Amino acid sequence: MATEIKAPTFPESVADGTIATWHKKPGEACKRDELLADIETDKVVLEIVAPADGALSEVLKEEGDVILSEEVIARFEVGAAGTAAPAEAAKAETERAEAAVPAVANNEDPILSPAARRAAEENGVNPSQVTGTGKDGRVTKEDVLAFAKSGAATPAPAAAPAPVAAPAPQPIAAGERVEKRVPMTRLRAKVAERLVEAQQTAAMLTTFNEVNMKPIMDLRKQYKDVFEKRHGTKMGFMSFFVKAACEALKRQPVVNASIDGNDIVYHGYQDIGVAVSSDRGLVVPVLRDVDDMSLADMESSIRDFGIKARDGKLGIEDMTGGTFTISNGGVFGSLLSTPILNPPQAAILGMHKIQERPMAVDGEVVILPMMYLALSYDHRLLDGKEAVTFLVTMKELLEDPARMLLDI
Structure with a gap:
């Protein structure tokens, strides 16, 4: 059917x-x-x-x-037997080939079909020793295989020529200008289109700050084994940033808003997208209702998104919506960058590499693991005050994680 x-x-x-x-x-x-x-x-x-x-x-x-x-x-x-069709076709081709071979009166030279001759060469069978059962005494492929299976085969009079090794790839000559042209994937083309659109339509501006990662690194070092044993997932840094962003968005709702025509849409929920790099391009799966998620839930969801992105299994529902985006270029070694907005969102947070730097603390020079944070925002919707306040709130929450638990 x-x-x-x-x-x-x-x-x-x-x-x-x-x-x-x-x-x-x-x-x-x-x-x-x-x-x-x-x-x-x-x-x-x-x-x-x-x-x-x-x-x-x-x-x-x-x-x-x-x-x-x-x-x-x-x-x-x-219900079609998919492998039967090729087998039947091969059999019919063999029969046609056998029928096409003219009969030869020379009794010393057996009549072989092309398929039988090839089988004889592959199995080391001397065709003159095989009794043909085909029409007019032709030796068929089945006759050769049956003879070879019986163990009575002797080496053919003429040895098959040794296979010629494939030529080794030639090294690129010095000064040779090599080019390779491949079509751009639809996903990468769409990402490029949206990024260009964001730069052309939004009044985009970026503000920067830095955060001391030592408190979170100490907390993670102390509890990562217990955390993984209890929740079945590793404790990373991204969940702390997602949690801090959620708290900062609640305190600065305009950062969580978006522009729809001439209207400003204020979202009463925090759906945070996490930018993930894949072989096909940049994708942004969304963590929904982050305010109701624990750190373990966030880490587990982010890990699942990474696996799906790697295997190309992300669904459209995974990437639909989102009120705010976090992009982590630090995993690739980026020290500082200006992320581009993900329309129609009003802002995007850029994380970067953790770098030890000498910092002045209470009048003394201390080596601390520092990270630059970048917040790109749409100046049509946000003023500098809201953007800077949001980033300062992020810094305070990350440098003192207890604030997130105590909501202070």
Whole structure:
């Protein structure tokens, strides 16, 4: 029974998609829910799986073709023995090849089909020793294999030529200018479009501060083993920043707002996106209702997002919405940067590398692990006062984590 394979229903924010990869070819057997194809959209990669046991009978959209929501991309034969078709085709080809070989009257030279001759060479069988059972005494491939299996094979009179080794890749000559051109993925193209749009439409400004990471590092060193044993996830730094950002957003609600036309939308909840780098581009999965999450919940969710991003399993629902974004360039060694807004959000926080620096503390020089923080914000919505106050609040909460628990 044939059935149509359709593209999934795309959400309103996704206009179309592109066939990225076909994992199965027509006639190739597959099981129910086995991956057939990947469809790349502006936001995520969607998977098409087999509706039942069977095989693809026809592919209507090739890799690289643009498709619309619910468009038919292939036809699937339910219950088809996918491996039988190639086997039957090979058998028919052998029979045709055998029929095409003319009979030879020379009794010293057995009549071989091309398939039988190839099998004889591969198995070291002397064709003159094999009794043919085919039409007019032809030696078939099955005759050769049966003879080889019986153990009566002797080396063929002429040894097969030794396989020629593949030529080693030639080193690039000095001064040679090598180029490689690949198409930009839809996800990376969309990210680029949104970043350019943010720079062109928002009055973007960045303010900086620095935070002493020693209190959090000491806290993490003291409790990380107990934390992991109790909650089943490691204690990282990101959860502290997400928690501090949530508290700072509640104290400065305008940083958590967004612009919709001529209106300002104030969100009564904190959905914080965490920028994650993947092979296909930058993605921003969202932690929802952060105010109700524990540090362990945050760490577990962030870890799951990282695994999904690596495997290309993030769904559109994982990245929809968000009222504020945190980007951590420090994991790649960035010491200082100016993050770009994630529209329509009003602000984005940039974390950076923890660097030991000499700091003046109570009139003395002390070596402390310091991190620069950067807050890029839309000056159409935020004034410098709100942005700087938000960043100072972040600094105070991170340098004294007890403030987050005591809400002071």
